[in-house]
Amino acid sequence: MPAQPSQFQIKSASFTADRIGGFETRFFNIKNQIVEINIYESIYTLALTGNITVVDDKALYDEIDFQGNERLRIELVGASGDAEVIMDKTFIMTGIESENKASDKQTVYTFSLLEEHAFISSAEKLRNSYRGTISEIVSTIALSQLNKNVDASYTGGIPSIQSAIRVIIPNLNPIKAIKWLMSRATTTTGSPFFLYASIHDDNLRFGNLDTMYTQTPWNQTLPYTYNPANTNLAEGLSELEQGFTVTEIIPGQSSNLLRLVMAGNIGANQETTNLNTGQIERRHFDVLRTLKNLSTSNIIDMEKQFVYDDDFTLKDKPLALFDAMNIHSIVSTGTYGDFKSYHDEFDKSLLTKKLESNVIKNLLLKNTMSVVVPGTAFFIGKATVGDTVNLRVVNSNLEAGSSTNTDELLDKRKSGKHLILKLRHTFSGERHKVLMEVAKLERDR
Known part of the structure; x- marks a missing residue:
């Protein structure tokens, strides 16, 4: 060889x-x-x-x-x-x-x-008061406490739907404070925002799931390919083909609907008590409504989504209409005058957005897997977490006939566009290997 x-x-x-x-x-x-x-x-x-x-x-x-x-x-x-x-x-x-x-x-x-900025964060606590939009406060903390600039270009120009707030950080270290604030930031669809580091630069990248999930895969024209029948034939491939060959697929936890149900991610009763007015707002959360909002905004295709089956019923009732959990929150409008506090919303329809954000995060984790590939192309393409990647995975359980084309042999659950959640770069000897954890909300085609 x-x-x-x-x-x-x-x-x-x-x-x-x-x-x-x-x-x-x-x-x-x-x-x-x-x-x-x-x-x-x-x-x-x-x-x-x-x-x-x-x-x-x-x-x-x-x-x-x-x-x-x-x-x-x-x-x-x-x-x-x-x-x-x-x-x-x-x-x-x-x-x-x-x-x-x-x-x-x-x-x-x-x-x-x-x-080093993570070490710094572990050594100090914040007790400061901040005023502004969530993205503005996050950027201020990142720069003043961690000496890190925030690159917001990964939001796709989509701002957080939440308006300006005033908060007092409750004795948290800077990174925990940022994560606490980020848990309140959503797009109009309820999709979460993320702040993360990349191996390719020294900034912190600020992005949202709507933009991340709809972007074109960085390797759209050269998908990483996995064919169990040819795993031992890599030496017969060109150097370019070897660079886009999947060497191993490690299935993750998948299709655990019960866990989502028990967490209130499918159907739940949500209540909000306003201590200032004494009013109690009650509303039912239905995951199907969240998925339809994502579809209306062209984030997903409802006909291809495979995270919730709306035909499934219990006691002749759709699963999403059950209240598997009671979720209660407390707000106090007027505490800071015209500024909202952390939990406040002047628009009552936005009170569900924090719940929707957590639900969408958990739906994304319903179907994950880890994929091992050569790492060279990752650096050439400047690919990182938060990007999407194109995979072609041949289903080893299908028998090919003389007239079977390649697309018919693809595993529709594992092939297609995936969002990269995590990466492990391994540099050993002269080899660079990448283990990437990926996830998606839809079947391929």
Whole structure:
């Protein structure tokens, strides 16, 4: 078998500590000691995490007296030495995950990694008052407390439907405060907003599910392909074809309707008590109405959605008409004059939006899977979480006839456009492998 080409190079990798003067004064070069690097991305987290495995044959970590506050700087480039930088990040090495003796003179360490702004967040609490739209307050906290700019271009120009509020952060660290605020932000369809970090830049990306889900897959013309019958024939493919070959599919938890029912995500009674007026608003939440709103806004196709079956009945009644849970919230209008507080809504129809946001998040998780692919194309295409990816998965349970075309053999549940929820980049030797967790709300065609 011919040797496979290198997929990346470590241009530099070094670590230091403030107590020895930092990178400007003294650092240790560990480029040639690295065994493996794992970097994790997620639309649910505001920072990259990871781990690095190194072989220590010089007692460096004893010399530096490792304490869990060291900084690691990594720069990766493409296969050729003069290629574009594909990652340039600095992490805090927060601890030792494992330590094993490889020989009498060698110890293998695995260190956990965390971006510095997440470490900063863990060390402080907010008790400040803020006024403005949710996106404005989130951007203010991110910049002032985490030194991070927020890139709102991933909203597609769709703002949060909630108007300006005034809030006092209830003694939360900056990242928890941001997540608390983000849980109130929705589009007109009830779709949630996300704030997340990417391996490709140093900003925090601000996006919503409506925009994410409707975007064109970054590999629309070159789908990642999985054919169980040809998994051992990769060496016969061209280099480009190998780069878009799925090497493994790991099914996730799927089709668990009961869990959604018990969480009140299908049908629920929702009540809101206004302490200022004494009024109690009651309304029934019906998931079918939420899905129809998504369809009306061209986010999904109702005929292809496979997260809720409206033909299913219990006791001769559609499931969505049951109240599987009572959800009660308390508001107090007028607390801040003309400004709303965290839970307030002047428009009563918006009181359901926070519930809809959680429901849509959970519907998305009803059908997930993990896919392992070569990582080269991810960096060339600048793909990341929050993007969509095109997959072609052959159904191994179907028998092909002489007149069967390729599309007829595709697994409609697993093929087509998926939203990328999480990524794990593994750099080992000269290979870059990506494990991506993906999800979708519709069958393909």
